[in-house]
Amino acid sequence: MLSTEVKGEGSPQQVLKYTPKDFDSGETVRWCPGCGDFAILNAVRQAFAQMGIPREKFVIVSGIGCSSRFPYYMNVYGFHGIHGRAPAIATGIKVANPDLSVWVVTGDGDGLAIGGNHLMHAIRRNIGIKILLFDNRIYGLTKGQYSPTSVIGQETKSSPYGVIERPADPVLLALSQKATFIARAIDYDIKRLSQIIIEAGKHQGTALVHIYQDCPTFNDKAFEDFAGKEVMSEKTIEVKHGKPLIFGKNLDKGIVVKDGKPHIVKLGENGITEKDITVYDETDFYLNFIIANMHYPAFPEPIGIIRRVREPTFEELLYMQIEDVKKRKGVGNLEKLIYKNSWEVKGGDNSKKI
Amino acid sequence: MDDPFVGGDSREVEKVIAKFAGDSGDGIQVFGAQFTLSTAIYGNDFAILPEFPAEIRAPAGTTYGVSSFQIQFGGIDILTPGDSPDVLIAFNPAALKINLGNLKPGTLIIINENEFDEINFKKAEWKSILQGEENLDDILAKYKTIKVKMNDMVVEALKDLDISHKDKIRTRNFFALGLISWIFDRPLEPILDFIREKFSKKPILQEANERALKAGYNYxxxxxxxxxxxxxxxKKYSFEPGRYRYISGNEAFALGIAALKEKISIPIVFSSYPITPASEILHYLAEMRNFGIIALQMEDEIAAVNSAIGASFAGALGITATSGPGLSLKSEGINLAVMTELPLIVIDNQxxxxxxxxxxKTEQTDLLFAMYGRHGESPLIVIAPISSGDCFKAIFDAARLAIKYMTxxxxxxxxxxxxxxxxxxxPNLDEIAKIDGKYWTDTKNFLPYTRDENTLARPWVKVGTPGLExxxxxxxxxxxYGKVSYDPQNHDFMVKIRAEKIRRAQNDIEDLEVYGPPDAELLVLGWGSTFGHLREAVITSIEKGYPVAHAHLRYINPLPKNISEVLKKFKRILVAELNLGQLLLLIRGMFTVDAVGLNKVTGTPFRIVDIKYAIERELINLDKEGKLSKHIKVETGKEEKGGELKYAVN
Known part of the structure; x- marks a missing residue:
């Protein structure tokens, strides 16, 4: 299907010596002290410096919310859009110039509430934009209302007696649209986060990176139970393509997928060895779905690249179709089109149309 | 027109209004288009009005399922599809029923008698006939009626052809087209060409429709x-020499965008969402992939405008097309383009x-919405094309201004x-001036909100240019500097400079022209699509010796430089528009002139009689008030038959 070579992202790989500092716009960062966004900003700067893409080819588009101030802090092209619409704006940028590396920074409110429709359709189209969804399970910029990912019972300014809505799951939403790249990461886990961002940047097609991000002001330590430094290795599992699903501080626990369900097993107990542990396949939709359905506390929270497959992107298909139709119907001839069913009026009379 | 149809020798007339009405599933629009093409090739000027139900397949035979096509054609300048038809073809009772209220005595009516049976009278809910209170012949007595059993005629003409009875009946449109072509002496060749092309893969249907057409003609x-x-x-119309085609506004928009692509130095991204009556623009452009045209169908109106804005930010020209409900959804996005000062074209088919x-149905009710329907002070340029063909030029004007003024x-x-x-x-494509999408390239002196001293536009950068991040x-x-700012003085300054930037576009738009005698005292002022109707009504009023003139706005924002000067020359301004007085409100708010409104919101264009009547009434009023420089005799109050004259003067 991808017989025609189409433009990839960034210009041809070249040796570019950037440091994270090169991506600092010099603007004073105005998030609350201790905000998880600082860590993500660092991770993104580190990742961009390593990607081999010229700085001018990067565009960051955002919507509205705390995370959406992100573009101002990056020394690349940036567009601070309107609430929820960043994926649509980014789609226009990518279509107009597929050579650009287009990033969307959004949040759980911006991306899943007001902008849920655009997020879903961007993923469905597989347009080559990379979406970083900062999920703090709260509305920060409007000062503390519940968001689509707030958990049942969560008390916020707009849910003083507890949230009664079931939370949205952005990874499952992306899977439902057969996303070609889905990953999850934790804000302060900068090393792994920046690695995931690099992988997302390399991916052709829509990439969704779900990032658990702490909001110390309105939803402090929301992820502490599984993402806290002390517990992370026990309560999360990093999925890696081709590697067994093993987790735990001592790498002594694993996931066995049996009868369509995940089961936690302990290595060494009941004769279980590494060979019995399910090997992760990031291209296996059913396995992706089973793992994505695992959540703390019943299971370790999955992080890492949950799904990655190469499928034709929207912009590839669009430009290929243009070439294909040109071949099939001939390059469009404007005169012929305008002159279709036309007639000639010969001169000889001077009367004029008003 | 007095009875040109009956008796004596065939005679020559200046213009005729014909209307074809039938079931929406009956191919009335194809019928109209074919008749129009042969009329064009014959050499008449014309204007058409297609009308169709919103339902895709409304129940057959019902009044709300009627689709119709009106055409006025003639040897003089035809500015509108006309008011009441001289000839009506009614393919079923419902089509006749809904048109009776708008017919003059003596109108030539052709009906397909096969369809005028009890079943169809029931479908048309024609109670007076069903209950025996009146019969069809009584109703038709004041008209000239030709009853033709079209179904029987085509079945007879096609009796030896091996096609189904249903397919035979279907050819009756071409039978009717043949008949009407005979009456108006139209050539059959363009229609035959169409039949041959349409049925090129089905020779038997080609044969059937050709025969039906000729049978109608011979009838x-x-x-x-x-x-x-x-x-x-x-009479043939004396067109200016040149090459002509028949064009709808949607075609003109699409062809305009295709032509723009050849004339502009930057990419174009058209991004839209299906909506009546603008979807056709998307259809035409989607088909033009081989022109390299990028036409996107987005998930909603909001995504359509925002992707167009994204494209403009990247360095392309974003264009979107919609209608009122879509404009509501796009207003947030349009505001973003106002604030970021990016070029963007939004087509609103009201x-x-x-x-x-x-x-x-048509209306001019989005004027104030286009002007002010966004939060904050949000000025932008508003262009109102005055005819279907003018939509082509409007695209070029919009592109030039959007880029020049970054708006x-x-x-x-x-x-x-x-x-x-x-x-x-x-137009001669070679003569259309190229549009230069100039990007800022100087990396030394770049600040995103520096302004051109003449246009006040900020620089446009192509994303991907090194050093201009x-x-x-x-x-x-x-x-x-373009930094986020909450400074009160800065905001005040920016609000004013955005408004001033749009005002400066006055330097690039044509002056308002006045059509009429130099001593005219009443000015009919309109905007956009009503041009033809207003001009025709004013021409006939001038012919009666009335001191009236016509001026028509093609730009609502900014208004032409000379508008104040023009308006002040008249004793009264009659602002005619298909809304409850939106331009009137602007005119009264901006200029100290005596302005009154002629307003109609029926979903249909003005009728010429409505306008003439309002002109006469205003002249009488001015006369009574002693405001005319000389007393004039105005004859009015004579409602033309069928005239509804439902108008309000504000």
């Missing part, structure tokens, strides 16, 4: 004898509102322009 000879109907000769309203431009067309059509002199967005920015 004309029969009615000449039996009904003493004569062929009508219509339709009847509010809410879903009447999607297939969104709304093109306010409407359903009448979008789906109506007229003969259009094709910058950030913009919906937050207020400091002038020159």
């Amino acid at each position: 004309g000879e029969t009615i000449e004898v039996s009904y003493r109907i004569k062929k009508i000769k219509i 339709r009847s509102g509010p809410s879903t309203g009447m999607p297939t 969104p431009v709304i093109i306010l067309a409407d359903q009448y322009l979008a789906t109506g059509a007229e003969p259009w002199k094709i 910058h950030r913009i967005g919906g937050l207020e920015k400091s002038n020159i």
